[in-house]
Amino acid sequence: MNTVTPAIGLTIEERGEILGIADGIAWISGLPSAQRGELLDLEDGSYALADQLDEKLIGAILLHPSRSIAAGTGVRRSGRRLTIPGGDTLLGRVVDPLGRPLDGLPAPQRTTPFPLEAPSPSITARTVVSRPLYSGNTIIDTLLPIGRGQRQLIIGDDGTGKSALALDAVIHQIGQNVRCVYVLIGQRRAAAIEVIDLLTQSGALAHTTVVVAEASALPGIQYLAPFAGCALAEGWMRAGHDVLIVFDDLGQHAQAYRELSLLLRRPPGREAYPGDIFYLHSRLLERATALAPEHGGGSLTALPIVPTQLGELAAYIPTNLISITDGQIYLSHPLFAAGILPAIDIGRSVSRIGGKAQDRPIAREAGRLRLDYLQFLELEMFTRFGTRLEPGMSERVARGHLLRELFRQGRLEPRPITYQMAWLIALNQGWLDGLDANALVPLLAQLARHTASAPILTAPREQWIAAVSGWLGRS
Structure with missing residues (x-):
């Protein structure tokens, strides 16, 4: 650490030198007070970051090395941190x-x-x-x-x-x-x-x-x-x-x-x-x-x-x-x-x-959506073996296939939260039931076009139902 003697104005500082360089790492001797994370100034104008403190050597990461750096290059402490x-x-x-x-x-x-x-x-x-x-x-x-x-x-x-x-x-x-x-x-x-x-x-x-x-x-x-x-x-x-x-x-x-x-x-x-x-x-x-x-x-x-x-x-x-x-x-x-x-x-x-x-509003509309979809994934495994399902189970499978289509989304096509609210309302009102992928795609595109002028998310649910009903042409 640098110290100053006020009586005669002398400055005492530590000075080290590079002993070896390899793969962006410099091994330095002669700086016993250096701290980990401290910037070290090299005499060629570049600098390094002290990262490994051994008993006699310092392993430093070269941050801005020049071609003139070599063994014997002088090094001084800066007292600064990397910013x-x-x-x-x-x-x-x-x-x-x-x-x-x-x-x-x-x-x-x-x-x-x-x-x-x-x-x-x-x-x-x-x-x-x-x-x-x-x-x-x-x-x-x-x-x-x-x-x-x-x-x-x-x-x-x-x-x-x-x-x-x-x-x-x-x-x-x-x-x-x-x-x-x-x-x-x-x-x-x-x-x-x-x-x-x-x-x-x-x-x-x-x-x-x-x-x-x-x-x-x-x-x-x-x-x-x-x-x-x-x-x-x-x-x-x-x-x-x-x-x-x-x-x-x-x-x-x-x-x-x-x-x-x-x-x-x-x-x-x-x-x-x-x-x-x-x-x-x-x-x-x-x-x-x-x-x-x-x-x-x-x-x-x-x-x-x-x-x-x-x-x-x-x-x-x-x-x-x-x-x-x-x-x-x-x-x-x-x-x-x-x-x-x-x-x-x-x-x-x-x-x-x-x-x-x-x-x-989103949490309320999403409700049991996650649980319904996970149950569908379990039931879908049985349908692959030709297992006959009860009517209630068949409805769950159909709803699961519908959800899978609703979750599909192209790469780099982020959707606004008002769109999410609109399709959740349509789903929960039953307006999407029974639709296959070919019929669902134009309806979702229709919702996407209208959600730019959608009511705010905190609007009453009745207002949202009326808005989505109008966009889908429902009475």
Whole structure:
């Protein structure tokens, strides 16, 4: 630690030097007072992040290395922590985990620095999750509701539509006064460009910041990506805004952290992951919450994504994340292969706290919908063997097939909550009974056209019934 002797004005400082460099990691000697997470200034003008403190050496992550770095390069302590520039000027921008622009535009001006590592809000600063965040997905908004401040995991095999589901949620926030941060971790450049193009074409990039650490980035940069995105989102939350953040995906993040830890010579544990892999994601996701009004009243809703292998939910990283989050949306590969889209397995998906935030009119109309659909799935297995069913059971099966058609939804087609209210009213009034898919599609399209001018969600149920009746031409 630097000390000053006032009598003669001398400054005593520690000075170290790099002993070796490999794979984005620098081993440094001569800084006994350095702290973990402290920025280290290199004499060539670049900097590194102290991350591994051994008895005689420091393992540091090179953040902005230059070609002139080599063994013997001098190093000094800075006393600073790693921050990322944030604020409204970051909306509509694409940046890396250090805040450097990747969209070819000048660096944002009038920014506020936010620390990447920060303690999560205290218990007294939080409030209960009581306001809904609508994703635009029919199944989620009716059966698996998400509240503002919730952490809802999206899990499933590769290629089942996890990212599409998250993109739907981001696109649906247009006009909802919700700011979004989309974090791409370890993705191919083509995949990152596709996400940015979709957000741009839909108009959602205007309220979104995209943080990219592509697959070719060093593991240290990939490790910092979700913390950088969370720092941006947390800054807006503390300013009183509602924020949605997507981590795509934390499976890649865990692999990057495993690689980084092995490079830093930490002892491996289960599946070669370090012992603090659970703490890595828990300290990240605990920052998502709803703040009490006296602390700004903002919220941070997190949608972490994690892949599974062959539908194995009991794998190491997925089980860790399931235990940290407030519920999960499971996308099934068999459903996807059968053409049932979105491929959400309702029986293995749950939202533990979103029901408390769901608008009462939607909750009232949805009622026993989830239970009815799960019972239908059980009965459907018997019908495959030609089993004869009682009339009451046959009606349940017919209603289940109807619900399956109502739940179908195309990729990147978010639907407003007024549309969900309209079809729920039509279903509960019996106006959709007996319709097959060919007859149902035009009726739903008719509802979708009218819901832009629909009454507000809290309008009396009689007003909704009258409105939907008129749209469907019912007397």
